[in-house]
Amino acid sequence: MSRMYENIKGFRDFYPEGMGARRSVIDTLERVARRYGFREVGTPALERTQLYIDKSGEEIVEELYSFTDQGGRELALTPELTPTVARMVVAKQQALTKPIKWFSTRPFWRYEEPQQGRFREFYQTNIDCFGSSDPAADAEILAFTADALTELGLTGEEFEFRVSHRDILGGLLETFDADVDVARAIRAVDKREKIERTAYYDLLVESGLTDAQARTFDELLSADDLSELTSFSDNERLTDAVTNLRAVLAATEDFGAREYCTISLDTARGLDYYTGTVFECFDSTGDVSRSVFGGGRYDELIEEYGGQPTPAVGVALGHSTLSLLLERAGVWPEESLTTDYYVLQVGETRGVAAEIVQSLRGLGHTVETDVSGRSFGAQMGYADSINAQTVIIVGEQDLESDQVTIKDMQSGEQTTAPLDSFPPEQGRPTYDDYA
RNA sequence: UCCGGGCUGGGGUAAUGGUUAUCCUUCAGGCUUGUGGAGCCUGAGACGCGGAUUCGAUUUCCGCGCCCGGACCCA
Incomplete structure (x- = not known):
């Protein structure tokens, strides 16, 4: 019998054996989240397209599954959770005691070309904390993530969190020249490890730096000692960021997660969404080339969505890259029925x-x-x-x-x-x- | 959206411009209403879709779809 219906590109079926393994991973992540007092929320698969345009610009629409419904509303399948939970926080802001600590595991959809570890329908476990700007809140997110990964059977040998702070890049760039296109420079930094050195300098120059500044900038980013930054410049944004990052790392020490964290100033995490701590999880062995997942602080989003100023920090664990990491470490749950x-x-x-x-x-x-x-x-x-x-x-x-x-x-x-x-x-x- | 490589039963494969498409595995049933992981027997099951060339296309050509990987992007 020939197949009447083909798969939809980038959408997958999970049969019982594989689903059992996925279920066990999800259960582990959520069990650890509950231990930290994160509470599960349920969220819709559709949002108004405008929610994403407001956050990311009109260009985002082509990355979405969007359509007009029968009532004439412009809707999109949710490509990420953050706008939804931000909307939820704004809607019931007064009623919710702070900090608001939520988690959820569910599918998301993006209209992109599938690649290794990337699908059009993919699953994420999101963990967010709203209402605390204290470094301990950042550290708790990192500690949760470290606990979840070790509980899945990974060790510090197999993964690392590359931690940075958005204002370190921003503050550093400010010290050079007011005309630097910061977003563009940050995007260049994000590519630093992937491209040729000369191409990297070219990108920095295109964003407004001189050749000499680009070289100095690059050298400062390579430093693993934060004091090199503060001795280079006393720019307030920069020094505040360094102070904050140090405080976050000190708090991870208290929670037992410091050993998994590496200062990595070229960790930028895409566009100007994050406002403070940013971090990405990488496969230490280098087998999984892209970042496994990432997170950070986004203190302005709630206000942008019409709420009272509310700091926020969170992480999104993508299950497809996570499963690559677990498989290569040999700790993917056995795929057999019992x-x-x-x-x-x-x-x-x-x-x-x-x-x-x-x-x-x-x-x-x-x-x-x-x-x-x-x-x-x-x-x-x-x-x-x-x-x-x-x-x-x-x-x-x-x-x-x-x-x-x-x-x-x-x-x-x-x-x-x-x-x-x-x-x-x-x-x-x-x-x-x-x- | 772009680039590279693929597509033959559920999985893995062989061959072929022309008869009934090969083999392994799998699945179902039986040998066996009282013993599974061994054997034997029977059965089921495939040329991704459309078009072109041709007397004839699974095979050649074009388009599309899907899969794998990459670019862009990564919220």
């Missing part, structure tokens, strides 16, 4: 079998039984294919002596258990309990 029990029927034993099945399910176990009228051999083959740990054979022969047979599928050994005490009131009965 089943606690298969209850095998032989002859007309469905009544008794169903009772056992429902009792085991009542104990919280995953239990399957025959729903196809299959033969003994076929049922055994099916039990094997779903990775059943234990098979309970409910056969006419067993019932004649008021017993069931319990078979351990790993070893192949089997024994019998009395029908009137199986299954017990609690626990997870196996072959070993009756051998």
Whole structure:
């Protein structure tokens, strides 16, 4: 049979084995988020297109799945969470106690060309904190992220957070010349590691720096000692940024996350969205070339959306790059089905079998039984294919002596258990309990 | 939007301008209403879509779609 309908480019199906692995990753991320007191929010798949135009400009529309609905509204599938949660904060600002700490895991959509680790429909877990400008709030986001990754099985050997501050670049550029196109220069910095050195200087010069300034600028960015910056200039924006970054790093020390953080001044994170701390997570081994995910502080967005001035900091963990990182580190969850029990029927034993099945399910176990009228051999083959740990054979022969047979599928050994005490009131009965 | 490489049963593959498209695996059933991961038997299942050239196209050419990777972009 030929395929009637092809996939939509960049959209993926997840079958049970792979979905099980994804579910386990999501559960881990969310479990850690809950420990930090982040609360889950639910958000719509559609927003008014204007929400994104206001934040990112008219050009953004071509990156969106946007359309006019039957009521004439211009809508778009959400390409990211931040505008939505910002809108939510503005809508109920007075009612919400601060800090507002939220998380959510859900799909987003962008009309882009798929590449490694990038799809048109992709999943993110977003963590945001609104209402605190204290460095501890930034540090808590970093600490959460570090805890989540280590809980997934990664170690500090496998990832690093490159941390910077937006005003370090901005302040530094201010000291050179008022005419520098800061956004353009920052975009150049973001490419620094990807392009030729001369091309990088060219980009800096295009943004308004002289050759000599470009060289000085580059040298200062390479410094891992923040005091080199403050001794170069006493520009207030710059020195404030250095002070703030130091405070954030000191707080990560307190939360036990400092060891994962590296000062990396060429971490810029795209356009002028962020206002303070910015950070990206990278694969230390270099196998995943793009950043795994990123976050930072955006203190002005709530006000821009019509709310009271409200500082904010957050991170978005993209599941597609995260799964690349986990796979290459060898800690991606196993993609196989598991089943606690298969209850095998032989002859007309469905009544008794169903009772056992429902009792085991009542104990919280995953239990399957025959729903196809299959033969003994076929049922055994099916039990094997779903990775059943234990098979309970409910056969006419067993019932004649008021017993069931319990078979351990790993070893192949089997024994019998009395029908009137199986299954017990609690626990997870196996072959070993009756051998 | 642009560039490169792909596309043959569910997965992996072979061959071919002309008869019934190869093999492995998988799936379903059976040998086997009382034993799965071994074997045997039977069955199911494919040339991505459209157009052109041709007596004839899965094969050649063009367009499109999808997949993989890259550029741009990365909120």
